[in-house]
Amino acid sequence: MIFLRLILVNLLRHKTRTFISIAGIAFSVAAMLTVVTVLEGAVGMFSSILSSGSELIVFERNVSDLFFSDVPPLAKDDIAKWPMVSYADPVLFGVVSSADHPIITCFGVTAEDARIRNATWVAGSGSEFGRGGNLVVLGERAAEFLGASAGKDVPIGHGVFHVIGVIRTRNGFEDGGVFMPLEAAQKFFHKEGSSVITIKLRNKEDAAAFKAQVHRQFPNLIALEDAEFSRSYSQFKILKATAWAVGGCGLALGGLGVANTMIMSVFTRIREIAILRVNGFANIQIAATIFGESAVVAVAGGLAGLAVGAIALFALKEIPALHGYVDVTIHPLLMLIVVLLALLTGIAGALYPAAYAMRIKPVEALRFE
Amino acid sequence: MMAAPQSAANAVVIQAAGLWKSYDQGTIAVLNGVDLEAHRGEAIALCGPSGCGKSTLLHLIGGLDQPTHGTILVNGKQLGRGRDMVQFMRHEVGFIFQLHNLIPDLTMEENCLLPAVAAGTSHATALSRLRELAERTGLKNRLKHRIQKLSGGERQRTAICRALMNRPGILLADEPTGSLDERTSGAVFQLLLNLAHTESVTLLMATHDRSLATACDRVLEMHDGRIRTDC
Numbered sequence: 001m002i003f004l005r006l007i008l009v010n011l012l013r014h015k016t017r018t019f020i021s022i023a024g025i026a027f028s029v030a031a032m033l034t035v036v037t038v039l040e041g042a043v044g045m046f047s048s049i050l051s052s053g054s055e056l057i058v059f060e061r062n063v064s065d066l067f068f069s070d071v072p073p074l075a076k077d078d079i080a081k082w083p084m085v086s087y088a089d090p091v092l093f094g095v096v097s098s099a100d101h102p103i104i105t106c107f108g109v110t111a112e113d114a115r116i117r118n119a120t121w122v123a124g125s126g127s128e129f130g131r132g133g134n135l136v137v138l139g140e141r142a143a144e145f146l147g148a149s150a151g152k153d154v155p156i157g158h159g160v161f162h163v164i165g166v167i168r169t170r171n172g173f174e175d176g177g178v179f180m181p182l183e184a185a186q187k188f189f190h191k192e193g194s195s196v197i198t199i200k201l202r203n204k205e206d207a208a209a210f211k212a213q214v215h216r217q218f219p220n221l222i223a224l225e226d227a228e229f230s231r232s233y234s235q236f237k238i239l240k241a242t243a244w245a246v247g248g249c250g251l252a253l254g255g256l257g258v259a260n261t262m263i264m265s266v267f268t269r270i271r272e273i274a275i276l277r278v279n280g281f282a283n284i285q286i287a288a289t290i291f292g293e294s295a296v297v298a299v300a301g302g303l304a305g306l307a308v309g310a311i312a313l314f315a316l317k318e319i320p321a322l323h324g325y326v327d328v329t330i331h332p333l334l335m336l337i338v339v340l341l342a343l344l345t346g347i348a349g350a351l352y353p354a355a356y357a358m359r360i361k362p363v364e365a366l367r368f369e
Numbered sequence: 370m371m372a373a374p375q376s377a378a379n380a381v382v383i384q385a386a387g388l389w390k391s392y393d394q395g396t397i398a399v400l401n402g403v404d405l406e407a408h409r410g411e412a413i414a415l416c417g418p419s420g421c422g423k424s425t426l427l428h429l430i431g432g433l434d435q436p437t438h439g440t441i442l443v444n445g446k447q448l449g450r451g452r453d454m455v456q457f458m459r460h461e462v463g464f465i466f467q468l469h470n471l472i473p474d475l476t477m478e479e480n481c482l483l484p485a486v487a488a489g490t491s492h493a494t495a496l497s498r499l500r501e502l503a504e505r506t507g508l509k510n511r512l513k514h515r516i517q518k519l520s521g522g523e524r525q526r527t528a529i530c531r532a533l534m535n536r537p538g539i540l541l542a543d544e545p546t547g548s549l550d551e552r553t554s555g556a557v558f559q560l561l562l563n564l565a566h567t568e569s570v571t572l573l574m575a576t577h578d579r580s581l582a583t584a585c586d587r588v589l590e591m592h593d594g595r596i597r598t599d600c
Contacts, residue, residue, distance in 0.1 A: 002479050002486045009474040275470045278433065279531065280459030280487035363433040366466065 003285075006276075007292040010265055018297065021261040025301020026308055028254030029342050032247025033309030036334060038316065039243035041327025045171050047230045049107075053114025054089070054198035056207060057229055058214055061222040065235060067093050072193045075218050079197060082213065084206040089113045090194035092185045096157040096178065101145060104156065105177040108185020108194065115169075116179065124150030124165025130181040136161040139175040140168045159188065172327075199223070247338075251345050254301065258349035262294050266353040273357050274365030283358040290354040291347055298346025302339040309338075381445075382538055382571045383407040383430055388439035390425050390594075399425045400436070401594035409538070412565055412572040414582035417591035423575035426591070427541045430573065431462050444538065459488040463532030463570075465561070467544035469524040471516045477503075477527045478512040484534040495534065502530040506560060522553035529561055533568060540565055542574040546581065554578070 011018045058079065060069040071090065080088035092108030109115055111130040119126065122140050129137060136156070138148060143166045148154040153162050156178060169175050186192060201210060207225055214223040230236055266273070273286055313328040383405065390400040400422045407413055415423045428434040430441055432454050441448045443461060448454075463484075471480045478499060485495030503509040506526040511519060519527065525545060532540055545561060546554035558581045565572040574585065582588045590598035 001492070002475075002482055005475065005479060006472075009472070013474060271470075272472055275472065276483065276487070278431075278458065278464050278470070279484045280455060280535070281483075282455045282487070285487060361434075363428050366470065 003289070003292070006289050007296060010269065010289075010293055011296060014265070014268075017261055017264065021257050021297045022301040022304060024257035025251075025254040025298055025342050025346065026304035028247075028250040028252075028345075029302050029305025029338050030308035030312060031250040032244075032341070033306065033330065033334065033338050034312045034316070035246050036243045036338075037309070037313055037328060037330055039239050040331075040334070041329065043230070043236045043239055044327055045173055046236070047226065048171055049173055053118065054087070054200045054226070055204060056199040056201070056210060056223050056225050058197040058199060058218075058221050058223045059195065061220055066195050066233075067095070069195045070191060070193050071195065071197055071221060075221060076194065076197050078217070079199070079214070082210070084201055084203065084210055085199060086202045087112070087114075087198075087200040089198045090182055091196050091198060092182060092189065092191060092193075093195040094185060094189045096188070098146060098154070098156050104142060104146075105173050106156075106185060106188070107174070107177055107179050108182045108189070109179055110182050114198075115167075115174065119165075119167035119169070122166040122168050124163070126165055126167075128164050129179075130183075132162075132181075134159065134161045134184060135164045135181065136184075137165045137167055137179040138163055139177045139179075140166055141172070141175040142177055145176070157188065248341075251341055254342070255345035255349045258294050258297055258346045259352065261297065262290060262350045262353035263356070265293060266290065266357045270360055270365045273360050274362040277360070277362045278366070286357050286360075287354040290357050291350050294346040294350035294353075295343060298342045298349075299339065301346075302342035305342065306335055306339065379408045379410075381406055382409050382411075382443065383573070384442040385426075385430065386440050388426070388429060388441065389437045390422070390429060390434070391437050395437075399594055400429070403439070403594070403596055405430075405589070405596065407539075407571050407573060409571055410566065410569045411587065412562055412585040413574070414585040414588045415573065415575045415591055416577070416579060416582050416588055419577075421591040422594040423591055424543050427543050427573060427575055430539070431464060431541045432457055459484065460535055461537055462539045462541060463535070463537040465525070465528050465532050465540065465542040465545045467547040469516075469528040469548075471524060471527055471531070473516045476513050476515050477508060477519060477523075477530075480516060480527060481531045481534055484531060488535055490535070498534060498536075499530065502533055502564075505564065506530055520553075521549050522557055525549060525553075525557050526560065529557070529564065533564060533570070536568065538569075538571060540570045540572045542572065544575055544577065546576070546578065555581070558584070 058071060059066060060071060063069045076088055076090045079085060089110060089112060091113065094106040094108065096104050096106045098104060107115065111126065116126045116129055116137065126137060128135055138146065143149060146154050148163050150163055150165050153160050180188065182194065199210065201207060211223040214221055224232065276286060310330060313330065317328045385403060385405040388400050388403040391398040403426060415426065417423055425434070429436050432448055435449055481499050482495050500509065503512055506529060508523060508526055508530065511523060516524060542561065546558050549557060561572070562584060576582050589596050
């Protein structure tokens with residue numbers, strides 16, 4: 001109890017300094033939480049586009065980005081006939097633009113695609129999808145920002161398309177996207193095949209056999225299960241690494257703040273540390289008070305950071321332009337990791353001050369005024 | 370003829386021989402060969418002008434510093450030879466300084482419990498000991514008071530309580546009344562002597578106050594880093 005009092009007394013003695021240190025950690029934690037959550041959410045959304053109604057995806061081997069993948073139509077036709085395959089839906093990804101909106105994701109799909117088949121229709125229907133050249137379906141948000149509705153024409157890229165329906169989806173990329181019949185998309189993007197083929201198997205346990213068969217028959221293609229793809233796709237890896245690196249830098253800065261506070265704390269109470277030593281405190285007990293202080297700062301900063309981060313994410317979610325693009329679900333594991341990292345940062349920041357405190361010689365320090 | 374074994378009552382507690390202490394590679398000599406013997410329960414006053422080495426001698430005996438030459442035996446064991454100095458400072462020696470050296474943001478009770486916390490004594494045992502000391506020092510109504518709220522005499526009495534918390538065998542007091550007025554100084558000194566006597570503690574006290582020093586069992590006169598007179 002007195003040990004805890006010693007820790008708190010030192011923190012409360014310099015309230016402003018303590019507050020600034022806690023705020024430093026809090027903003028670092030909030031930044032990390034926000035950046036990681038937003039990017040993990042974006043990755044999760046993109047993954048869910050690929051895994052919509054499917055278990056595996058087939059794409060061109062060794063491409064850096066799925067937009068550059070080109071799966072030949074013959075491959076799709078062949079794979080669709082394999083007995084273990086329930087569905088084989090080709091999807092062509094492209095990016096189109098319209099006035100004021102330079103980036104709109106375009107999905108070239110067939111009428112049988114799960115996105116069209118299982119869509120929640122806000123307006124119109126998908127019954128005519130794929131029957132005419134320039135008929136498109138819009139995501140609800142795309143319809144909103146393009147100012148389009150079912151039955152109207154909308155200019156997209158270098159063409160004009162007739163909107164036959166508007167669908168609602170929880171995925172921001174799909175909700176803000178344009179669904180074109182595959183043939184129209186192939187023509188629009190000058191491609192013969194598709195970016196990927198999404199596969200649903202009759203029996204999930206055939207996944208390994210399916211992948212092996214793809215490897216044998218189409219050596220230029222690769223089949224991956226959805227989770228496997230999310231783990232290995234280099235773009236996702238880069239995004240996740242960037243998020244953790246940016247967050248880590250923020251936390252490191254917070255840690256430097258804690259280190260600065262703890263150094264000041266030790267320097268301003270050299271005499272007090274000497275008193276503790278004269279009263280029988282061992283090095284480890286002296287160090288424990290320093291680490292205790294930094295741990296309190298780090299944990300308080302971590303918890304405050306979680307609150308600030310949650311508020312920031314909530315605010316992001318409410319920005320209309322980001323609607324659907326930001327998945328602000330904060331995973332408990334991420335919260336735990338962030339608080340633990342803050343704690344570790346705080347402890348790392350106290351290493352030098354604690355080592356300094358342990359070297360204080362009471363006989364010299366007691367002369368210190 | 371064999372020497373008779375010393376009784377526990379007058380056993381030698383501190384035995385310092387040929388103590389030298391110098392700084393800056395020998396250019397500043399503070400102690401120049403001090404020999405000292407102190408017995409259990411004895412109260413010894415160290416007198417002498419400022420800079421004669423009184424405080425340095427106390428620091429060496431208390432294990433706060435090491436001598437350049439010479440040996441110090443406490444209860445027959447040499448200091449600084451693989452001896453656990455933390456255990457020594459926790460259980461065998463208590464310090465009182467001129468400036469009380471209390472932690473101002475803690476209460477009197479919390480300050481006094483620090484040695485017990487360091488030694489891992491149970492809270493109940495420590496509190497019982499503190500109440501006993503507070504009763505004897507007249508501070509029982511000041512336990513929950515913060516140090517800033519205490520008078521100079523009360524602060525020094527708190528420092529005495531703290532020094533005696535772990536029942537040390539040796540009490541080292543460096544000008545314990547130096548910052549107090551004459552009246553308070555006399556009262557605190559008398560209290561210190563009484564406590565040292567009732568607890569059978571060997572008291573070694575550096576002081577400028579000759580009237581207080583003469584109340585001790587022995588007065589050692591120090592000059593230029595040496596003990597000149599033992600009376």
